Amino acid sequence: MDRIKTGISGLDEMLNGGLPKNKHVAINGGPGCGKSSFTFEFLYRGATFGENGIYISLEETEEGMAENMKNTFSEFRDIDILMEEKKLQITKPDKFELEEIAELIECQITDNDVKRVAIDSATMIKFSFEDNIKYRQTLFEFFSLLRTLDCTVMMTLESMNARKEQLTFDVEHFVMDGIINLYNHEQGDRRIRALEIFKMRGTDHSRELVPFKVLPDGIKIYAGEHVF
Numbered sequence: 738m739d740r741i742k743t744g745i746s747g748l749d750e751m752l753n754g755g756l757p758k759n760k761h762v763a764i765n766g767g768p769g770c771g772k773s774s775f776t777f778e779f780l781y782r783g784a785t786f787g788e789n790g791i792y793i794s795l796e797e798t799e800e801g802m803a804e805n806m807k808n809t810f811s812e813f814r815d816i817d818i819l820m821e822e823k824k825l826q827i828t829k830p831d832k833f834e835l836e837e838i839a840e841l842i843e844c845q846i847t848d849n850d851v852k853r854v855a856i857d858s859a860t861m862i863k864f865s866f867e868d869n870i871k872y873r874q875t876l877f878e879f880f881s882l883l884r885t886l887d888c889t890v891m892m893t894l895e896s897m898n899a900r901k902e903q904l905t906f907d908v909e910h911f912v913m914d915g916i917i918n919l920y921n922h923e924q925g926d927r928r929i930r931a932l933e934i935f936k937m938r939g940t941d942h943s944r945e946l947v948p949f950k951v952l953p954d955g956i957k958i959y960a961g962e963h964v965f
């Protein structure tokens with residue numbers, strides 16, 4: 738099985754060498770857990786390895802997203818140049834039409850050799866459907882189509898409860914090959930970030946809940962350390 742290096746410090750070790758290629762991974766967590774930063778770093782690292790990426794931002798504008806990420810990752814020196822060279826693109830579609838997003842991804846793979854895709858967030862897509870059954874059907878079809886394309890996808894999911902024991906599972910979790918949960922755990926008077934690989938089809942992986950930090954030079958996952 739082919740793997741791709743996420744490039745996120747600590748993550749590839751937890752995945753026994755990297756993400757299975759062309760899989761679809763949900764990055765799940767509450768607000769402020771680090772989902773956008775996580776998926777952005779996945780694309781940034783890819784772009785520096787020669788794997789082009791497109792960040793489909795459904796909430797933030799292109800400019801807003803780029804600005805946030807430059808602030809968060811102030812030591813990522815190559816964001817501008819990678820964006821100029823179209824190795825790292827951020828785009829905000831006008832509508833939340835999954836068909837249009839699939840078409841956009843398909844074009845980017847053909848025309849711009851895109852290998853990595855981030856969709857942030859699926860929750861915005863869900864809100865655009867009045868009918869939950871229609872949403873499920875459309876999402877299912879969307880991921881069936883993406884499965885035929887040569888790209889690895891990370892999609893963020895806003896979960897209302899960041900608490901581990903309160904996570905509920907919806908259709909998004911069943912159509913995805915992998916789920917990575919991000920948490921913002923309360924510990925005394927502060928919060929600490931933690932991560933777990935909940936599911937990953939096609940590979941063995943760590944099942945530990947491990948601490949991580951969002952630092953100016955990238956996310957650091959402390960694999961092997963304990964949260965409590």
Ligand SMILES: Nc1ncnc2c1ncn2[C@@H]1O[C@H](COP(=O)(O)OP(=O)(O)O)[C@@H](O)[C@H]1O
Binds near residue numbers: 775
């Ligand atoms: N420049 C920064 N310095 C320190 N922490 C930051 C910076 N930018 C963002 N963060 C941290 O990252 C969090 C937001 O991460 P983000 O990836 O946007 O989360 P999510 O997408 O899950 O809402 C903020 O709540 C903040 O704690």
Ligand SMILES: [Mg+2]
Binds near residue numbers: 774857
């Ligand atoms: Mg976000």
